[in-house]
Structure formats: structure tokens, C-alpha cells
Amino acid sequence: MTTVTVLGAGAFGTALAIALAENGPVRMWARDADQAAEMQATRHNAKRLPDAALPDAITVCGSVGDALYDGPVLLAVPMQKLRAVLTANAPDLAGRALVACCKGIELTTGLGPSSVIAEAVPTAVPALLTGPSFAADIAKGLPTALTLACGDPDAGAALQERLSTFALRLYRTEDVAGAEIGGAMKNVIAIACGAAIGAGLGESARAALMTRGYAEMQRLAEPRDAQPETLAGLSGFGDLALTCTSAQSRNYRMGLSLGQGEDFDAGQTVEGAATARAVADEAARQGLDMPITRAVVALLDGDLTVSGAIEALLARPLKDELD
Structure with missing residues (x-):
């Protein structure tokens, strides 16, 4: 062995x-x-x-x-x-x-x-x-x-x-690309979900963020030739469900702190923070619509409050769910 x-x-x-x-x-x-x-x-x-x-x-x-x-x-x-x-x-x-x-x-x-x-x-x-x-x-x-x-x-x-x-x-x-994107994006969406729960926006808001976050995951995956089936598996949907719903997740806990207006332990490694910035940069280069990712970056940088981020997301034009 x-x-x-x-x-x-x-x-x-x-x-x-x-x-x-x-x-x-x-x-x-x-x-x-x-x-x-x-x-x-x-x-x-x-x-x-x-x-x-x-x-x-x-x-x-x-x-x-x-x-x-x-x-x-x-x-x-x-x-x-x-x-x-x-x-x-x-x-x-x-x-x-x-x-x-x-x-x-x-x-x-x-x-x-x-x-x-x-x-x-x-x-x-x-x-x-x-x-x-x-x-x-x-x-x-x-x-x-x-x-x-x-x-x-x-x-x-x-x-x-x-x-x-x-x-x-x-x-x-x-499908290495698909597995990578699922693992990366779920951390970004977990920060958003934690912020929503920390701000008292409720479980329905979390479900909406998880679902629309999954759509952003798919948008990022397409130009990298990732397979949709991979995103629907353990490395995508499975990890998204776990990380966005458990306080064991450091990314989710960071979001909770943001939503509650509290400081987060700077000694904790939170992969989603750097990933959100990297994904936002790539989305800008490729013209990808990633509003939740952008909102997470703005929250992390102090450019938006949670209420301001939610207001901006809710003000977006109504559209087809599959767009």
C-alpha cells in the first residue's frame, strides 16, 4: 500500500x-x-x-x-x-x-x-x-x-x-473545470446567504439567493466548457446546499457577521472572499451578468450595506427565469 x-x-x-x-x-x-x-x-x-x-x-x-x-x-x-x-x-x-x-x-x-x-x-x-x-x-x-x-x-x-x-x-x-467552478462559486453564494440570514431577511430570501447563485455558477461555467451535469452534482449543487445552510461553513459565518454588522475573525481562512473578487473581475472581462457576486464584493469592500445590496438586487428588471 x-x-x-x-x-x-x-x-x-x-x-x-x-x-x-x-x-x-x-x-x-x-x-x-x-x-x-x-x-x-x-x-x-x-x-x-x-x-x-x-x-x-x-x-x-x-x-x-x-x-x-x-x-x-x-x-x-x-x-x-x-x-x-x-x-x-x-x-x-x-x-x-x-x-x-x-x-x-x-x-x-x-x-x-x-x-x-x-x-x-x-x-x-x-x-x-x-x-x-x-x-x-x-x-x-x-x-x-x-x-x-x-x-x-x-x-x-x-x-x-x-x-x-x-x-x-x-x-x-x-470535468475538472466544472468541479472547480462549483467548489469556488458555492463559497461566494454562501457569504451572500449568511448575510441575508444575519440581516433577518428570512429563509425564503436564502432560497432565492441559492437558486439565483446557482444560475451565476452556470454562467461562469459556460465559457470554460464545463458540463452542466457536473454543476448539478456533488461539487456544485451538493456543496452549494451544504455551505449555504450550515454555520459550520466559514464562508456562511462571515456572511452572518456582515449581515449582523459584526467583525469577523481575520485569522479564519475564508476562500469565498478572494474568489468573489476574482470571479467579479472575470465576469467584467467576459460581460457575464453576476449581480450576486458583485454584491458580495461590494459588501466585503464596505461599498454597500446588506439592505443596500438587497435593494439593488430587487430593483433589477424582471426577466425570464432561465436567462
Whole structure:
């Protein structure tokens, strides 16, 4: 059995390591060497996932070189830091199967995680693991279904076999673009939904934002040649439903804070904030109508209040639902 490497010791990386330890050895890299030593000694990630114990099959390392072994590499780092991690370790990552576990669009380039991998490590086999999931559920061994997207069908099948467990079920697709867009856009819409609930606008408003947000997801997907069926699956509709309705989602909680006029913890990674700006820039370049995305950016920048954003959305001309 090959050894899986997880680069990143946040909540999600730790949860994946715990789940995959059921199948065989896992080596996990923590960026902070002191944190790595503490996790290895205490068998807990006290900072990010304190209630979950690390199985004996997990070895926590303080350097990427020590963490890399003979199996696939899961990149459980924030989207906006992915390129830096890849570039810093490109020689060691060359030729490997690299599975991005982040969701979003790179702010500086407008690229998704698989494209960033392809640029930073051209000889790697890029893949993406995405879908409706929370770290706490995965760590507890609760049933979770995810999408594994890989343009190479043989490599995708091998990854699906190695990374699936009894409770963690992976469904494979070659539509990487569709999986990327679903995972990125659901975070943007979750911020909008959180803001609506935080402002007391009600469940009907949330349902409307989710539905019209899904339409924006489809608009963004079309010029990237993504398949509509992918957006209707786990990585699109499934993740949208989970992230927009649960306070376990950091993106949703940020929206709640915006709606309630409260500050949000700046130490929390919220992928949807940068993604909203990246998507709004691309929409402007391509002439795509993305009013909810634009409203989220305006909220984040302080250019609109929640009431002002809702007023602007409600003032839009009436139109056919499928437009």
C-alpha cells in the first residue's frame, strides 16, 4: 500500500489524514515545525481539530521533504497560497499525482487549482478533491461523498481507489473545470446567504439567493466548457446546499457577521472572499451578468450595506427565469 502525503495541517488536511489512515500509512506536513512536533507527540491537532485523535498510521512532519513518500500528494492548503507551496517545492513534487483539496479561484490569475498545479509543476498529474464536506464530519468517520476530478481517466481511477474509504466515498469525473467552478462559486453564494440570514431577511430570501447563485455558477461555467451535469452534482449543487445552510461553513459565518454588522475573525481562512473578487473581475472581462457576486464584493469592500445590496438586487428588471 502506497503512503499518502497530506501537505497542510489545517482542519481539513487533518481530517483527510485521519480518514485515509484507515487504508494505510499517511504522512502529513505542518508548515509550523513546532506545531508538527506537538501534533506528533500529543496525537492531536489542538489548534484546528482538537476533538479528533491522530491514528498511529499518521506521521506528522515539519518539512515537505520528510512528508513526501511514494503515493499521491493531497494539497490541503488555502487556494491563495497554493502556488507558493507548489513553487517552493516544485522539484520534489515533479511527476507526482497532486490532488488539490482547496476551493476557489486564484485572485492574481483567475485560474482554478488544477490549472495552478499544471503551471507550477508541469510534469505533475493534477487532480481535484471537492464536494459537500466538513472537516469535523470526515474526522468522525461520518458518511461523506466527494467528487474526484482528474483529466487523466487512468490516473483518476487509481486515485479514486486509493483515496476512498468505507465512509469517504469518491465519485470520479474528468470535468475538472466544472468541479472547480462549483467548489469556488458555492463559497461566494454562501457569504451572500449568511448575510441575508444575519440581516433577518428570512429563509425564503436564502432560497432565492441559492437558486439565483446557482444560475451565476452556470454562467461562469459556460465559457470554460464545463458540463452542466457536473454543476448539478456533488461539487456544485451538493456543496452549494451544504455551505449555504450550515454555520459550520466559514464562508456562511462571515456572511452572518456582515449581515449582523459584526467583525469577523481575520485569522479564519475564508476562500469565498478572494474568489468573489476574482470571479467579479472575470465576469467584467467576459460581460457575464453576476449581480450576486458583485454584491458580495461590494459588501466585503464596505461599498454597500446588506439592505443596500438587497435593494439593488430587487430593483433589477424582471426577466425570464432561465436567462
